[in-house]
Amino acid sequence: xxxxxxxxxxxxxxxxxxxxxxxxxxxxxxxxxxxxxxxxxxxxxxxxxxxxxxxxxxxxxxxxxxxxxxxxxxxxxxxxxxxxxxxxxxxxxxxxxxxxxxxxxxxxxxxxxxxxxxxxxxxxxxxxxxxxxxxxxxxxxxxxxxxxxxxxxxxxxxxxxxxxxxxxxxxxxxxxxxxxxxxxxxxxxxxxxxxxxxxxxxxxxxxxxxxxxxxxxx
Amino acid sequence: xxxxxxxxxxxxxxxxxxxxxxxxxxxxxxxxxxxxxxxxxxxxxxxxxxxxxxxxxxxxxxxxxxxxxxxxxxxxxxxxxxxxxxxxxxxxxxxxxxxxxxxxxxxxxxxxxxxxxxxxxxxxxxxxxxxxxxxxxxxxxxxxxxxxxxxxxxxxxxxxxxxxxxxxxxxxxxxxxxxxxxxxxxxxxxxxxxxxxxxxxxxxxxxxxxxxxxxxxxxxxxxxxxxxxxxxxxxxxxxxxxxxxxxxxxxxxxx
Amino acid sequence: xxxxxxxxxxxxxxxxxxxxxxxxxxxxxxxxxxxxxxxxxxxxxxxxxxxxx
Numbered sequence: 210x211x212x213x214x215x216x217x218x219x220x221x222x223x224x225x226x227x228x229x230x231x232x233x234x235x236x237x238x239x240x241x242x243x244x245x246x247x248x249x250x251x252x253x254x255x256x257x258x259x260x261x262x263x264x265x266x267x268x269x270x271x272x273x274x275x276x277x278x279x280x281x282x283x284x285x286x287x288x289x290x291x292x293x294x295x296x297x298x299x300x301x302x303x304x305x306x307x308x309x310x311x312x313x314x315x316x317x318x319x320x321x322x323x324x325x326x327x328x329x330x331x332x333x334x335x336x337x338x339x340x341x342x343x344x345x346x347x348x349x350x351x352x353x354x355x356x357x358x359x360x361x362x363x364x365x366x367x368x369x370x371x372x373x374x375x376x377x378x379x380x381x382x383x384x385x386x387x388x389x390x391x392x393x394x395x396x397x398x399x400x401x402x403x404x405x406x407x408x409x410x411x412x413x414x415x416x417x418x419x420x421x422x423x424x425x426x427x
Numbered sequence: 428x429x430x431x432x433x434x435x436x437x438x439x440x441x442x443x444x445x446x447x448x449x450x451x452x453x454x455x456x457x458x459x460x461x462x463x464x465x466x467x468x469x470x471x472x473x474x475x476x477x478x479x480x481x482x483x484x485x486x487x488x489x490x491x492x493x494x495x496x497x498x499x500x501x502x503x504x505x506x507x508x509x510x511x512x513x514x515x516x517x518x519x520x521x522x523x524x525x526x527x528x529x530x531x532x533x534x535x536x537x538x539x540x541x542x543x544x545x546x547x548x549x550x551x552x553x554x555x556x557x558x559x560x561x562x563x564x565x566x567x568x569x570x571x572x573x574x575x576x577x578x579x580x581x582x583x584x585x586x587x588x589x590x591x592x593x594x595x596x597x598x599x600x601x602x603x604x605x606x607x608x609x610x611x612x613x614x615x616x617x618x619x620x621x622x623x624x625x626x627x628x629x630x631x632x633x634x635x636x637x638x639x640x641x642x643x644x645x646x647x648x649x650x651x652x653x654x655x656x657x658x659x660x661x662x663x664x665x666x667x668x669x670x671x672x673x674x675x676x677x678x679x680x681x682x
Numbered sequence: 683x684x685x686x687x688x689x690x691x692x693x694x695x696x697x698x699x700x701x702x703x704x705x706x707x708x709x710x711x712x713x714x715x716x717x718x719x720x721x722x723x724x725x726x727x728x729x730x731x732x733x734x735x
Binding site: 353357358360361363364367370371373374375377378381382385398399402406414417420421424425427 | 604
């Protein structure tokens with residue numbers, strides 16, 4: 210499993226897949242927002258947590274369609290399915306690799322972009338915490354969507370349509386926690402709810418994703 | 428042997444599952460379809476005409492209260508259609524009855540149209556009542572999310588070529604989607620406490636709507652339920668025929 | 683016959699119109715699809731009958 214993780218990470222970094230691209234996309238989205246809503250700093254301060262969350266979510270979505278597609282095409286997914294480790298674990302490892310190459314860098318980069326959006330000082334720590342807790346959920350839910358669409362020729366667009374509604378609860382609680390943090394209010398409730406969703410997703414979604422993968426490999 | 432309760436139960440079970448046989452289903456649904464369609468048309472006409480022409484105006488909401496005869500039944504069916512898809516998806520996953528999977532596929536567009544009707548009538552109602560076409564009210568927002576789930580589900584059916592694979596994948600999506608739809612419902616509630624009045628059909632007498640409005644509403648709900656039933660029968664029959672057509676064409680190409 | 687809908691006439695009427703049009707569209711679409719598939723199936727089955735005997 211460690212070997213699989215290392216291999217996936219190597220592929221992600223070497224092939225220039227999600228790694229740099231997701232971060233660049235995040236940057237571009239955040240840079241574009243002030244052009245859309247105007248340069249007024251008060252407005253930007255107010256919407257900064259939401260923008261950063263949506264930007265992170267979209268950047269996360271960007272690299273999902275490659276999660277299983279490469280392995281599916283060259284047949285190594287078939288090998289993995291018959292390997293001694295269960296398919297659920299394979300999905301889990303791939304989701305972890307996806308998180309390490311997109312979710313984690315996005316989380317680390319968010320404060321930098323927060324400065325550009327004039328995020329208040331007290332908001333930074335909650336923004337990072339909410340993203341750190343929320344992005345794993347985005348990765349595993351995305352892994353489920355990727356598993357559903359892996360055999361399809363034009364799966365990318367369908368993947369977004371399937372995955373984005375599933376992101377709603379995570380986004381609501383995550384952005385709410387970041388917003389309350391920025392406004393200096395108590396963040397316990399949304400943060401706890403989001404952490405709950407995140408852990409539940411990490412625990413259960415690999416099973417759903419593995420079920421979908423088995424169907425697609427049949 | 429016939430009196431053995433287990434055997435009796437088994438034979439009864441078997442008789443229920445016989446309807447999952449496509450041939451049997453075609454027979455029964457063919458016989459039922461005209462009745463369901465006729466009854467639903469009758470209930471809809473009676474309920475909607477009663478509601479539109481012969482109900483008084485509400486003292487607070489004026490004549491907009493008449494929209495309830497479309498809004499509430501459509502919203503009810505939008506949710507029940509998804510529940511029905513959930514049940515048929517489970518039956519497909521557990522017992523592999525093709526009719527079940529096809530019924531879920533047939534129900535999705537009907538459910539989507541019901542969701543859209545509920546949204547549109549809600550928006551039209553909201554305009555004079557709340558002073559805005561669209562408010563990010565929890566229930567409205569949940570329905571919007573439900574519509575997105577319907578869209579995704581239908582798109583997945585269309586995209587996958589192999590019929591059994593499509594049935595499996597959409598069933599899994601339906602299960603996971605149900606959990607997330609429920610989660611979203613509560614998340615949205617947390618996110619914005621709404622403008623909506625409490626449930627208008629709850630058993631709680633305090634909040635219940637008055638009888639003058641209630642009776643035609645029941646008729647039109649019955650009409651919507653029957654309409655849904657008739658449409659799902661019709662569409663499932665179409666799906667079964669489509670499947671048979673595909674099988675025949677494949678055989679022709681082979682031989 | 684037309685009831686007095688007061689100042690909300692436009693809203694109520696348009697709600698009914700939109701909903702009825704959508705339901706009618708759904709029913710029409712379902713019926714048309716059903717007729718199309720049924721005709722196609724009949725055609726193919728007739729062809730098979732001919733070929734087989």
